[in-house]
Amino acid sequence: MSHVSIDGAKCQGHGRCALIAPEVFDVDDLGMGLVLVDEVPPAAEADVDEAVLTCPENAIHVR
Numbered sequence: 269m270s271h272v273s274i275d276g277a278k279c280q281g282h283g284r285c286a287l288i289a290p291e292v293f294d295v296d297d298l299g300m301g302l303v304l305v306d307e308v309p310p311a312a313e314a315d316v317d318e319a320v321l322t323c324p325e326n327a328i329h330v331r
């Protein structure tokens with residue numbers, strides 16, 4: 269399983285992550301990305317990979 273985080277200094281709140289992987293990401297009241305889970309469920313890993321590639325700010329990190 270992998271751990272995912274959002275770099276709040278880079279995130280500009282486009283919200284694409286929450287659209288692509290809503291089981292893992294949400295947006296706060298200002299539209300900034302939030303991570304909902306400590307560990308990425310195996311079924312969501314492909315969506316998270318897509319979110320990483322799609323984030324315009326390169327703000328999502330997986331390890």
Ligand code: SF4
Binds near residue numbers: 279281
């Ligand atoms: S897609 Fe990237 S910039 Fe947009 S809310 Fe998600 S982490 Fe932030």
